[in-house]
Amino acid sequence: MTMKLYYAHTMNPRKTCAVAKYLGSPVDYIRVDLAQGEQRTPEFLALNPNGKVPLLVDGDLHLWESTAIMAHLAVKAGSELWPAEAVRQVEVLRWLSWDLSHFARHGGTLYFEHHIKPLIFGRDEPTQAAVEEANGFYKRFATVLDNHLAQHTYLAGEKLSIADFGVGGLLPWANEARLPIEGFANIARWHERLMALPAWRDPFPEPLPAAA
Numbered sequence: 302m303t304m305k306l307y308y309a310h311t312m313n314p315r316k317t318c319a320v321a322k323y324l325g326s327p328v329d330y331i332r333v334d335l336a337q338g339e340q341r342t343p344e345f346l347a348l349n350p351n352g353k354v355p356l357l358v359d360g361d362l363h364l365w366e367s368t369a370i371m372a373h374l375a376v377k378a379g380s381e382l383w384p385a386e387a388v389r390q391v392e393v394l395r396w397l398s399w400d401l402s403h404f405a406r407h408g409g410t411l412y413f414e415h416h417i418k419p420l421i422f423g424r425d426e427p428t429q430a431a432v433e434e435a436n437g438f439y440k441r442f443a444t445v446l447d448n449h450l451a452q453h454t455y456l457a458g459e460k461l462s463i464a465d466f467g468v469g470g471l472l473p474w475a476n477e478a479r480l481p482i483e484g485f486a487n488i489a490r491w492h493e494r495l496m497a498l499p500a501w502r503d504p505f506p507e508p509l510p511a512a513a
Contacts, residue, residue, distance in 0.1 A: 302327070302359070302360060303327045303328065303329055304326065304327060304328045304329070304357055304358060304359045305328065305329050305331055305357070305358040306318065306321055306328040306329070306330050306331065306355060306356075306357050306370075307331045307332075307333050307345075307348070307349075307354050307355060307356040307357075307358075308330060308331070308332060308333065308354050308355050308505070309332065309333050309334070309335050309340075309354050310505060311335070311354070311417070312405075312409065312412060312470050312471050312474065313354070313355055313367040313470065314354050314355040314367070315470055315473070315504055315505070316355075316367045316371060316466050316467055316470045317355040317357070317367050317370045317371055317374070318330070318355075318504040318505055318506070319466055319498075319500050319501050319504035320370075320371045320374050320375065320382065320463060320466050320500075321374055322499075322500035322504055323382070323466075323498065323500035323501070324374055324375065324378040324380055324382070325378075326374050326377070326378060328357075330505075330506040332507075333345065333354050335354075335421055336420075336421050340352045340353060340354060348363050349363060349365045351365055353365065355367055355370055356370075357370045357373065357374075359373070359377075367467070367470075368397045368401070368463070368467055371463040371466055371467065372463060375463055381460060381461075381462070382461065382462050382463045382466070383462070383463060384457065384460070384462060389457050389458065389460075389462070392456075392457040392458070392464070393456075393457050393462050393463060393464045396456045396457065396464040396467070396468055397463070397464055397467045397468070399442075399445075399468075400464075400467055400468040400470075403438070403442040403445075404439070404442045404443070404446060404468060405467075405468070405470065405471060406438075407434075407435040407438040407439040407442065408435070408439050408471045408478065408480055409471065410431055410432070410434075410435035411432065411435050411436070411439065411478045411479055411480055412471055412474060412477075412478040414427035414428060414431055414432050414435075415427055415432075415477060415478050415479045416474060416477040416478050436481050439480065439481055440481050443481070443482060443485050443488060444485075446468070446485075446487075446488055447485040447486070447487045447488050448487075450487035450488060450490070450491045451487045454491075454494070455491070455494075456468060465491075465495060466495075466501070469491070469492055469495050469501075472488075472492045472495075
């Protein structure tokens with residue numbers, strides 16, 4: 302059965318599109334125009350009351366949240382992106398939880414202030430207090446990630462998993478988000494490995510607009 306993956310050219314949908322493309326998942330991609338407010342229409346809210354993307358519709362299942370969608374796609378495909386071993390499953394969950402609580406949380410602030418505000422809302426001036434706070438926290442948690450990657454090829458050991466797709470989700474926008482990522486050599490090498498994957502490098506079903 303073909304699934305429907307609702308997405309936009311933004312951070313969290315990028316993760317799910319990359320996983321779907323990597324796995325060759327049978328999905329129809331449906332782009333949601335955030336600037337036009339398509340995520341707030343009654344038709345979309347009937348599918349996802351949060352009014353956000355990504356959203357995966359698989360039969361009667363309406364699944365939101367990028368981490369859950371990535372896991373669902375991997376499980377359906379029987380892929381090691383969701384490990385078979387319980388101990389590695391816990392490790393994947395640990396890094397995905399860490400990302401949402403720390404790394405993506407503060408990186409997402411920089412992404413919103415420097416990139417999304419002008420792109421979606423037409424506001425060019427970032428909130429300096431928010432930027433300064435996010436920069437400090439981002440460097441702190443980037444150090445944690447960099448130290449881990451000094452000992453491991455991927456986040457959950459030596460095999461690629463949805464943890465890598467999740468935690469790396471913002472790095473393709475490092476310049477636009479002005480992420481303070483300089484000097485973290487292990488993160489850079491890890492992301493180079495991800496960029497070698499065609500599905501990661503070019504995850505969307507159509508070219509990324511120049512403005513994005």
